[in-house]
Amino acid sequence: MAKRRTWREVDGERVEGTWRHVFIRNGDRYFLTDLVIYADGMVDCWGLCTLDEFTGMVTSGKVATELPDGAEGSALHLGAWKFAEPRSWITADALLSEVRDSVDQLAGRPDSTARCLAAVDVFLDEQTEENRAKLRAAYTAIPEHMRVYALGDMDRRDWPLRVLVAGPGNQYSWQDEVRTVGRKANAAALKYFTDLREWRRNCSPA
Numbered sequence: 001m002a003k004r005r006t007w008r009e010v011d012g013e014r015v016e017g018t019w020r021h022v023f024i025r026n027g028d029r030y031f032l033t034d035l036v037i038y039a040d041g042m043v044d045c046w047g048l049c050t051l052d053e054f055t056g057m058v059t060s061g062k063v064a065t066e067l068p069d070g071a072e073g074s075a076l077h078l079g080a081w082k083f084a085e086p087r088s089w090i091t092a093d094a095l096l097s098e099v100r101d102s103v104d105q106l107a108g109r110p111d112s113t114a115r116c117l118a119a120v121d122v123f124l125d126e127q128t129e130e131n132r133a134k135l136r137a138a139y140t141a142i143p144e145h146m147r148v149y150a151l152g153d154m155d156r157r158d159w160p161l162r163v164l165v166a167g168p169g170n171q172y173s174w175q176d177e178v179r180t181v182g183r184k185a186n187a188a189a190l191k192y193f194t195d196l197r198e199w200r201r202n203c204s205p206a
Contacts, residue, residue: 006036008044015040016106022095023064023073030064030083032075037099039106051103058092065092090145097143112142113150120164120193129167136165156192163189 006017017038023030024046036044043054045063057063067073067086074080090098101111110118119138123131139161142150148157159174166172168186172179179185 008038010040018102018106023067025062025064028072030067030071030073032073037102037106039103041103043099051099054099055096058096065090065095094143094145097141098146101143112138113146116142116150121197123164124193124197132165132167139165160189160192164193
């Protein structure tokens, strides 16, 4: 959503925003519409509301993340259709997490990915199980469908994070398999993040 920018004016000040598509359930129909998110935490989804009010719309199913087979969909002034074997790529919790991340990004605050990477640095400095638990919490706070992008590495994706979060001797899932973190995998993950931190330090402005 970072490239989809919009804004609204509040008391003469520009409030930055972004948007994505969602489905709103109205009766038996599911309407494809724009969800607009602003830096001040307001959300426009068939009307301007607070983030708490939007959360209620998602948890009640008015903003739908599950689409029933055979239900009717509609896009205003474009067309209508019936869902046949629909699949949703996002859960209610993941949508809400993504929206909160967008608010943080627009407001110039660290989002869940940035907080997770900060927890990685803390763990590298002091590799205790307490810090691993904090890292695990930070990792799982990233919207599930966005975790593969956390490192910006399309070859390894989030494999180093999964290994570090699990820890030696513990299991993690990868490519539809359940694996156990061995010494080699653990060392590779630690080296990945150590090298990454060194690269960032060398590339940061003096």
